[in-house]
Amino acid sequence: MTARVECVVTTGVVAGPDADTTPMENNVWIIGDDEQAMVVDAAHEPDVIATTLGDRRVVAIACTHAHNGHVDAAVALSDRTGAPIMLHPDDLELWRRSFPSRVPDEELVDGRVIDVAGTALTVRHTPGHTPGSVSLYDPALRRVFTGDMLLSRGPGTIGPEDSDFQAMIQSIRERLVTLPPETVVCPGHGDVTTVGEVGERVEDWLRRIA
Numbered sequence: 001m002t003a004r005v006e007c008v009v010t011t012g013v014v015a016g017p018d019a020d021t022t023p024m025e026n027n028v029w030i031i032g033d034d035e036q037a038m039v040v041d042a043a044h045e046p047d048v049i050a051t052t053l054g055d056r057r058v059v060a061i062a063c064t065h066a067h068n069g070h071v072d073a074a075v076a077l078s079d080r081t082g083a084p085i086m087l088h089p090d091d092l093e094l095w096r097r098s099f100p101s102r103v104p105d106e107e108l109v110d111g112r113v114i115d116v117a118g119t120a121l122t123v124r125h126t127p128g129h130t131p132g133s134v135s136l137y138d139p140a141l142r143r144v145f146t147g148d149m150l151l152s153r154g155p156g157t158i159g160p161e162d163s164d165f166q167a168m169i170q171s172i173r174e175r176l177v178t179l180p181p182e183t184v185v186c187p188g189h190g191d192v193t194t195v196g197e198v199g200e201r202v203e204d205w206l207r208r209i210a
């Protein structure tokens with residue numbers, strides 16, 4: 001059976017020292033078929049995500065980065081499904097702010113491949129938004145899951161503490177907009193776009209700030 005991609009939009013209030021009380025909407029991406037699935041960014045509402053997963057075997061809960069609003073449902077979903085939580089090790093410090101007594105199960109290191117439902121997602125370490133931000137690229141599905149690194153409007157947000165502006169530009173230029181232009185960009189918030197469309201926006205943005 002061919003893998004399909006589903007998007008579940010969940011809503012929650014972000015916790016932590018930098019939080020405000022504005023509810024935030026996140027895209028939770030589910031890649032799989034009728035038998036198995038993986039989750040990209042278990043955000044806010046574990047029950048809603050679990051309902052969408054149904055009785056499928058969950059092979060991974062992959063975290064694009066460890067900001068609270070992208071991982072706050074990860075532990076509850078892992079406990080419920082038995083799926084391993086995966087995170088790049090450079091975001092462990094951030095992770096501990098949300099879950100001081102539980103560590104992720106596996107490392108999302110650059111080049112790692114996650115197999116699910118007959119397709120394969122490759123980890124691209126794309127630091128910048130946070131040190132351990134990753135994107136997950138699937139050439140067969142023509143999709144890249146970018147978390148907060150690349151949104152439909154262009155580059156993701158730069159926080160005062162966790163972000164590195166130069167690293168973000170470098171990651172986007174060298175590791176994301178270099179993907180085939182027809183690749184669909186599936187971000188952590190908002191609409192999808194394509195690498196071709198967002199690549200032009202990124203270059204405009206870079207020209208404006210130069």
Ligand SMILES: [Fe+2]
Pocket residue numbers: 065067070129148
């Ligand atoms: Fe973030």
